Amino acid sequence: MGKPSSDAVLLATEADTSVYSPWSKSMFKLYGVLALAYLCGCLNGFDGSLMGAINAMEPYQDYFGIGNTGSSTGIVFALYNLGSIPAVFFTGPVNDYFGRRAGMFTGALIIIIGTCIQAPAVNMHMFMAGRFLLGFGVSFCCVSAPCYVSEMAHPMWRGTLTGLYNTCWYIGSIIASWTCYGTNFLHSNWSWRIPLWAQLVSSVIVAVGAFMLPESPRWLVANDRVEEARAILGKYHGEGREDHPIVNLQIIEMYHQIQIDASDKRWWDYSGLIKTRNARHRLICVLGMAFFGQLSGNSITSYYLPVMVETAGIDDSSTQLKLNGVYPVLCWLGSILGARLTDRIGRRPLLIWSILFSSACFAIITGTTKLAVDRNNKMASDVAITFVYIFGIVFSFGWTPLQSGYIAETLTTETRAKGTAVGNLGSNVAGAIIQYSSGPAFKEITYYFYLVFVAWDLIEAVVIYFYFVETKDRTLEELDEVFSDPHPVKKSLQKRSINTVANTMGVSMTTSADVYSSGFLHVSILQPRWDDFHFNDNRGSYGPRTPIAIVNYPIPSRLSTKATSRPLCDGRQPCSWCTENEVDCLYGQQQQQPAAGNQGKSDRILETVLRMDGLLRSIHENLVSWQTLSNANQRIFKSDQQQQSLQHRAISSPRFSDPSSPDNSDFAKIPSTHISATEDLLSSSFAAPYPSLRSQFRPIFLLESRCPAIPFQPRSIRPVFTIEEAERLLTSFQKNVNFWYPTVSKFTLQNLFERVRNGFVENTCEDCAALLVMALGAASELVQLVHSSAKVYGFETRQQQSELMTMASVCFDEALKLLNVAYMEISTISTQCVFLAAIYCSFLQRPLQTWGHLNTAATKCRSLLAYGTGSGNVEDDECIRRIFWSCYIIESDLISELSDLPQSGVAEVESEVPLPGPLQTHFTEAETESSALYFLSCISIRRLLNRVHHLLYAEDKYKIYTNARDESLRGLISELDRQLVLWHETLPEFLRFEEDTRDCVNEHAAFLRQRYLACKSVIYRPYVEIVLKHRDITHSAETIDAASRCLKASCDHIANLRSFSQTVMIDTWICALSMTSTMFIILVALQNTSLRPRLLEHNIPEFGSHLRDLLSSWIGVMPQKSPSIQQSIRLIAEIESLIRESR
Structure with a gap:
């Protein structure tokens, strides 16, 4: 196992x-079970007050002819403990061989026999025989019951529940005291015989109910x-x-x-208590607790309280019995409070401070009792009695809850019964000594006897401080690590180490030193080993260094963003800027130079991106007036020479130039007044016929802003991973998150791997980044699981999902605690930390928290791009550029639906920042190249989407377009569509897709198709709105055809949606809202007679259930559901119902 x-x-x-509740149904069942075991504690406490009370009764003294002090009384009291001594040789074997229930039953049965001998005793010998048997039987109960309680108690409240066991001693004491007080008025032998017979009540209940308990x-x-x-x-x-x-x-x-060690199956074998240093230290704690629990002064207050009261000046037997009855009540209340606080204060503080205070109490009792010899000194008498009671409360508060519980806690499972029996033996020996000696001591030296306890209690405090371990916050099995340490006490006061749980379960932990000494990692040969990429310099994780494997991408210093204000390369070979500056164009170079006439794949995408820039800027320059544009023969392009001049001027502008400069284009920035969001559609006039939709809709920003903050989970352990698991999660991160947003180099990941296997020992940005990478690795594995099992959820699948979610949450919680360090730094690694935190918040479907971290990361990027990273490392500069572009993509996605969010400014300067260059992010060149191409494709389609929003959906332009019908749009939309087609045509082979619903070669291509279809539907959506708005006009076939393109793209967008990893991991929130708006457009278009036939070609009735199933499965594993996604699911269900009605 x-x-x-x-x-x-x-x-x-x-x-x-x-989440646990002490008031749940199962806990009340547990309380009922433990209540029967608690009765065993009552049995022991009953005798404590019983003998002290009847010893003060004159009928008892007269019947047996003894006094209330002296050696005869001492031996009668001591026989109870003496009877427990031989029982120790039987209690352990009975408990280990037959079980804890059998031990309780055996003890209760012997107590019944002993009571039947003692209560009707006709002489002292018979009375003493009964007491001996009572002690023998109680020993079984005092071993079995505390073991049973500690083993049955819920771990969350083990200290409280085991502590309550010993408080039941006072319940028995209270019953015995007040029974004796009541029978004292009988003035016959029944005054002391009735309390003795009363011992049968709890023992009979235990005997009958023991085998009704679970074992x-x-x-x-x-x-x-x-x-x-x-x-x-x-x-x-x-x-x-x-x-x-x-x-x-x-x-x-x-x-x-x-x-x-299965010594618990060898009932005769007690060697387990002494055979190791670990066991011997445990035995010291057990015997110390057993002896100290009897020799601290509590025994004389239990058995000789009436004598102590008499010494303090109270002679009346009725008053003595009344005070004897009040005493256990107060002690019981103190013990209850102490039991509740054992798991909060800890065991050692309770024991040490209570015993020190007990010593002080006895010092005061000694002095005031001496003064109370003068019968006229009433105040001294009252103070003496008061401090007797205070001692009882303090001792009960600190010691009573722990006397049995601490012994059980310090013993292992295989020695618990035998060790408890030995502890019980020690307790009985100590009890016999103190009970026998107290009688003669009170008779000979009276109140000076208290000084013995003043000194002895101080000695106890010293022993506890140096030898007793702290057991708070550890399971019974985890304490083995404490006792095995060379310094157990010191170890017990430390926080649980990262290896504690693993050691407890028998997990072999491999340290970094072990790995280095072996030189091998046991990893599947199907993937490269992380140690293959270990480099042996000692300059730290992020200091200046020479990357090993970036030999294929030389970057001259004059092209470094730190050295110059690098403009955009326009993607030509040779490009205009590189030609002008007489340098080789390095963008898109592969390991082997392309053959003459062949263009690199990344060059093709780059050229498309930059051609969009030039042509769209050219469109903007030509849109002098919308009236001029509406003329069919108006040319919308400048000459090639003008266009090239304009493009060159924009490209070579200074970095972060003045926004007011005519060269600064903000076309790639979504305008803050855009009206293309789902919220705008549902609040438009098109939604007026559907009041049910409007009544269900709540502003998205308002819904998300009411979500509680991501809480910190208090934990006593930090994450720990085996090398194989760390490699698995890091590889998962690299193949998923770092493929979509390739911002972490292979060498940085290797450094983070070192952090993981060394146990996150520092509170640095590197540790924070390592924790976030592990969290995202676990999250991406969870996403892969959802992706592969979106339709079927068996028990194993749910269990696996729960484990991965917990693993991710643990790492993210720990990373959050270190994130403040990243916020305070401005460096590459701190920027990576904040960006990765944004990615994880996106996985949690928390758009506002995502934006918060993203905004900070973007601000850091702008600062580092403007002033340089300062590391002198080109890898760091490239990482910052990639984080910049990643922030650009995700922020644009968020603002497309939450236009109220303030923008970080990345879109304002994106035309000044170089596109991603070479960076080794994966094991192989092929993986690195594929990731870079995919990343460039996502950047280019996002830039085009932003331009579409800017040119079509800025509020002022949108009103002009829709009011002027479609003529003013035709040229602009035609060009935007041409740019989209051009982007599609330049995609590399592995990212190619068809525009229909056929499967793609991989999910990366499928995800890009979703982006493509979303862009196409947004480009042509104005035609749909024009047709819907101008219902009284007969529209041209060209207009209806253009509107149909929007609707076809929308239907394909829904039909092609699957559980793509990137969608589930990062874009669930965006996807939910965009699907809601898409469904709404289909609904309103169905009401138009011109558009309806085009829609009926698609399987529209199934769209709603398809979307709801997907979204529900994506949010199903989240601990807290996004309210706006839940609202989207409800709205989609309502729209689905309205569509079915309209058909």
Whole structure:
């Protein structure tokens, strides 16, 4: 049952972050089970007050002819503890061989027999025999019950529930005290016999109910009955679920620990308590707790309280019994409070401070009792009694909850029963000594006897400080790591290490040193090893260095953005700028120089992008007036010479030039007043006939702004991964996220890999970036899982999804705690951190948080592009350019739907920033080239989309177009469509796609087709709106055909939508809104007689369910659902219903 370390941490984290309630149905069942075990604590407490009370009764003293002090009384009291001593040789074997329930039953049965001998006793010998048997039976209960409670208690409240066990000692004490107070008025032998017979009540209940309890799960696992243990844990800890994380974690921990040493199956073998240093330190804690729990002064306040009260000046027996009855009530309240705080304050602070205060109390009691010898000094008497009570409350607060619980906690599963029995033996020996000696001591030295406890309690505090470990916040099995450490006390005070859970589950952790010494990583030979790319310089992760594998992309210093204000290369070979500056054009060069006359693939895309720039600027220059443009014979292009001059002038403008300069084009920036968003459509006049849509719609910005912030999860462990798992997640990140947005170089990833396998030991940007890469790697694996199982959700699939989501959440939570470091720095790595955080927030479908991080990353990019990275490393400069363009794409996507968001300014300066250049981002040149081509394709289509928004949907232009019908649009839309076709034609082979619904060669091509169809529908949408707005006019066939192109692109856009990794990972929110607007356009177009026939050619009735199924599956794994996506799903369902009605 060994598990990888990350699975171990995953289990612990799932258990740690699951929501638990102490008031759930399963917890109340657990309380009922534990209540019966708590009665065993009542049995022991009953005798404590019982003998102290009847010892003050005159009928008892007269019947047996003894006094309330002296050696005879001492031996009667001590026999109870003496009877427990031989029982220790039987309690362990019974509990280990027959189970905890059998131990409780055996003890209760012997107590019943002992009571039947003691209560009707006719002489002291019979009375003493009964007390001996009572002690013998109670020993079984005092071993079995605390073991049972600690093993059955829910881990979240183990300290409280085990602490409550010992507080039940006072419940028995309270019942005994007040029973004796009541029977004291009988003035006959029944005054002391009735309380003795009362011991039968709880013992009979325990004997009858013991085998109605579920057996201890740890005992069941130790006896190879794992399935029974799982069923019990599922019922009482897992809310009825046997696959609950807390159940899985406990089962694995128990199984591993029990496999180490099965001495619990050898009932005769007690060597496990002493055979190792680990075990011996545990035994010191057990015996220390056992002896200190009896020798701290609490025993004399339990058995000799009436004598202490008499010493302080209270002679009346009725008053003595009344005070004896009040005492356990106050102590019980103190113990309840202490039990509740054991998991908050910790064990050591409670023990140390309470014992120090106890010493102070006895010092005060000694002085005031001496003064109270003078019967006229009423104040001294009252103070002495008050501090007796204060001592009881303080001791009960700190020690009572821990006396049994701490012993059980410090023992391993295989030694818990035997160790508890030995602890019980020590407790009984100490109890016998103190109870026997206290009688003669009170008789001979009276109040000076208290000084013994003043000194002894101080000695106890010193021993506890140096030897007792802290058990707070650790499972019973995890404490093995503490006791195995050379300095257990120091180790117990430290936060749980990253290896704790893994060690507990038997996971072998490999350190960085181990890896270096072996020289090999056990990785699949189907993919390159991360260590293959390790470089051996000592200059840090991001210091100046010479990249090993960028030999195919030499970048002269004069082309560096740091050295010059580099303009855009226009993609020609040789390009105009490079020709003018007498340098070789390096964009698009491959490992082998292309043959003469052949153009590099990245050159072709680059040329398309830049040709768009030139031609669209040319369009803008020619749009002097819309009236002139509407003339059919008006030329919209300048001459080639004018166009080339204009393009050259824009390209060679200074970096970040004045926005007011005529050379500065903002065509690639979405205007803040654009009206193409889903919200604009649903608030337009076209939605007036559909009040149900308007009534359901809420402003998107308002919905998203009400989402709670991403919370920090308090955790006591940091993420840990085996080398194989780290490689898997880093590879997943590289093949997915770093393919879509290739911003992290291969060498940077190698440095982050080192951080991961060294355990994130520093609070730096590098650690933050490593955590974010791991989070995104896990998230991308989760997306791949959703992509492959969008239709089928079995148990294993849901479990795997939950594990990946937890893994991603853990890493992101830890990264968030370090993100403030990245925000304070302006460097390449800090910019990467903030950008990757934006990507993860996009995965979480949090658009506002995405924009917040994205805006910061974009600002850092602008600063670093303007002033340089300062590292002297061309790789850093290229990373910043790529992050800049990535911010440009994602920010444009967000602002297309949330126009109220302020823009970061990347679109304002995009014409001044070079397009992505060479950067080794993947294992092979082919992967690097494919990623770069895909990235360039996404940049170019996004730039074209922004220009479409700028030229068609700026509010002032849009009104002119739609009011002037379609003549003024024809030339502009024709050119925009030509640019879209040109972009499509220049795509490399692996990104090519057909415009219909046929499958693409890969999902990257399919995703680009979605971008293409979205762009085409937006380009032709004005025709649809003109047809709908001017219903009373007969439109030309050309206009209807143009509107139909929009509708066909919209229908294909919906029909072709699949669970593409990039869509699910990053664009779910955008996709949900754009699909809503697309469905709405189809709905309103169906109402038009000219457009309706064109739509009926498509399978429109199935569109709604197709979209709802996809969106529901994408948001299903999110812990918090985006309200705007949920609104989109509701609106799509409503639109689907309206479409069905209209057909």
